[in-house]
Amino acid sequence: MRRELSRAAFQKACGLFPGGVNSPVRAFKSVGGDPFVVASGSGARLRDLDGNEYIDYVLSWGPLALGHAHPEVRAAVNAALDRGWSYGALCEGELRLAERVRALVPTMEMMRFVSSGTEAVMGALRLARAATGRDLIVKCDGGYHGHSDGLLVSAGSGLATLGVSSSAGVPAAVAATSVVIPINDAAALERAFANHPGRIAAFILEPVVGNVGLIPPDPGYLEAVRGLCTRHGALLVFDEVLCGFRVALGGAQALYQVKPDITVLGKVIGGGFPVGAYGGARTLMERIAPLGPVYQAGTLSGNPVAMAAGLKTLEILEQGAFARALASAEELERGLCGLLEKNSVSACVQRVGTILTLFFCQGPVRNYADAARADRERYARLHRRMLEAGVYLPPSQFEAAFVSSAHGAGEIAITLEALARSLAAL
Template sequence: MRNSDIFNESKKYMPGGVNSPVRAYVGLTIDPPIIKKGSGAYIYDEDGNKYVDFINAWGPMILGHQDEDVVKAIKETAENEIAFGTQTELELKLAKHICTTIDNVDMIRMVNSGTEATMSAVKLARGCTKRDKIIKFAGCYHGHFDGFLVQAGSGVMTSNIPGSPGVPEGSIANTLVAKYNDLDSVKELFEKQGEQIAAIIIEVVAGNMGVVPAKKEFLQGIRDLCTKYGAILIFDEVMTGFRVAYKGAQSLYGVKPDLVTFAKIMGGGLPCGAYGGRRDLMEQLTPLGPVYQAGTMSGNPIVMAAGLASVTKLYNNLSYYDQMDKIGEGIQKAAEEIGKEKGLPIVVNRARTMMTIFFNEGGKVTNYDEAKKSDVKLYGRFFEHMLKGGIMMAPSQFEGMFICVKHTKEHVEKFAELMRKF
C-alpha cells in the first residue's frame, strides 16, 4: 500500500490515524509519510522516498537506525527471554551500569515510558515529603499524566490547547506553574506555599517548547530554594539523558538533583523509562517503603538488552558526543547564515545534540511566552519544503531536532543547500 492509502485507512481505526498526536501533522497541508524502514541516518517511506532523519524517534535513536549492536542484543535476547514477570540478570546489568556511570543516581527503578517515570517520581516525592503541591514550568512537558497537563509543551502546545478535557480540576489543583528561566516566579510560589510544596520538576534543557536551555543561575537558584524549603528537585532527563552528554544535562550545569527520570535512549528504541536518585528516597518505594508503584512489563528483558547495548556503546565511545556536537554546530551556523542572507527571523537554540530552528521575530527564545510568539505557519512551510527535499525534521515548531552518530558533514551540506532554496 502507498503512504496515502495507509494513512487514510488508518484514520478509520485510530483517532486521527495515529497513536500519538504530533505524528498526524496537525496544522500542516500534507499528510505524514508512512515509514517502512530505517538504516543509519536514513528512513524510507512506503512510496520509496528516502529521508535524512533528524527526528530519530524523538531522541532515542542516537546511534542511528538498526545499530548492529542493538539489533544483535534484541535478537539474541528474544531467543531465550521475552517476558517472565520475575527478576532477570539483565535488569541488574542495566541498573548497575546507570547507577555507576551517572551522577546522583544511587538506586533506580525501571518502568515502561517517560510518563510513567515522571508521574512515579512525583508520587515518590509526595510520599517522602508528605506534601501535595508540585511546581512545573510553563512549556515543559513531562508526559500525559493528568497533573502535568497545565501549560504543557509538545503536542499540547502544537495543538494550541490550554490543558485537556478529561482532567478533573482536582488533579491539577496541586500543580503550580512557574515561568521557565525566571527565578522570581519560583521564589514567589515558595514564599506563599513553601510548606506545602513537595517537588519541583523541570526539563533542564527544555525540549518540548522547542529547545530552550535553562540558565545556570536559574537552575542553581531552584536547587537552593528546594534545599531551603525541604522540597525534592526532580530533573526530567527523559529527553536529555545520554543525549546532550552521556551523563545528561545535569553534567553540563553541575547542579545536583534529588531524583532523575530517564526514558528514550536508555531503552535503545524500545518502550522504556526509569527513575532514580538519592538512596534514602528510593528506599521509600515498595517493597522497602510505603510508596506503591509496580509494573507487569517493568524491566522487560528485551528492553533491558537493547538499553544496555545502547548505553554501553555510548559510554565506550564518548567521542561520539563531540562528533555529534560538530554536526549540530554545522547546522546551527548554516541556519543562522541563511537566515541573515534571506532576512528570515531565525533563532537557533541548541544544546549540543538537540536543537530547534525557531522562526521568531523576538531575537531570542528563553521561555514559553517567547516560544509561543514563533511563526508556526512559516515553520510549517519550511518543514514541508525540507521534507519534500528529503530531510525529516519535527513537524512542529515546538519540538527538537535530534542528531545521531550516523549524521555526517554531507548531511549538513544537504541541509544547508535545501534550506537556502527555501
C-alpha cells in the first residue's frame, strides 16, 4: 500500500501541530507508523490522500453512528446551512433536538447544550458542586471525562488519598479535588465516602467504560453505586458521551435501568458536529444561569447546523439504523471470537451494543489494572497488519472500536477475512 502523499502531508503537519495532530491519539504513537491523512469519508469507509480505502472502526471516535457522510444527515445539514449557520440566539433546532433527547433519555428533564463532551462534563460537575456545597469529585482509574484540569487525574493515588495529576500543568490543588477509585469497585466508593465524610459532591463514571477499551459494568455495580450516592448525599453523574446512543438508544441508563442524577452526552448527539449536553431533573438544572447561580455559557452552544445533524442522526438511528449497527457488531464479535479460538490466541472480546474491544489478555477485563496487562505490542502489530489490509482499527489497545449502520455484511466479511489472515500471521 503506497502512502507517499499521506507521509508528506503528515511531515508538514508535524511542523504545524504538536505531534502533527490536533488530538493526541491520532498520531498513532502507541501502534507505530505514520498515520494516514484523510481525503474523504463515505459510509463505512475512509479514503486517504493516496487513494487507499479503509473500513473505519474509529468513526471519528464514536460520533458517526450512521457512518460517514450519511445522505440524509447531509441533506439536513445543507438545509440548516441555507438558513444561516450561527445565530447566538435560541432557535427551533435546539428545541427539536432537546425533545428528541429527552424522549430517549427521560432523566434529562432539562438540559443545556454545549460544544464538546469536555465542556458538558465541566458544567455537570460545577452544577454538582453547587447543588451539594461540596468540593470533591470521585472518578475511576482510567475513566476519561475530557481534558479539564480536575479530571486529568487517574494514577498515583490510592483509594484514600487525593488525586495526583497525570498531566503537567494541572495545579496540585485542583488535582487534589479528585478522588480516584478502580472501575467496577463499589466497596472502594464506599470507602471513599467513609474517608471523606460530607465532602464528596459527585461520583462521575462512564457506566459502560470505553476509554480503557470496552469494559461493561459488573452485574449489580451500577445499582450499588446509585444506592451509595443517594445514601451519602452525593450526585451520581453518568458520563454517556461515548456510550450514549451506542450501548442502547437510551444509553446505559436504559440498558441497565439505573437512573443517574446528571447525564452527560456528546459525540453521537451531534452526528459528527461539535455538540455536548448535560442534564437532569428540572429542580437541579434550574440552578444553571440565567435561572440560578451556576454560571456556564458558550458562543456556539446550540449551533443550528450541529442541532440539525444530531436530530437527523437520532431519528435515523431510531428508525432501524441502531438495530442494523447492533446486528453488525454482534456478527463481528461472533466471527472474531471464532477466529481467536481457531488460532488459539490468548485474547478476549468485550462488547456492549455497537462498541467493542479485542484485548490481548485473558478476560474478563474488569478495570484498568486488568486492561494494563494486555499485550499492547501484539495489538500494535495487529493494527499495522489490518491497516495494510484496508481495515482501520483504533490506534491503541485502550481505545474501543465502533460499528455503524453503514457496516453491512460485506464490510464485516472483509474485516473478518483480514483478521483471519492477520491473526494467523501473528
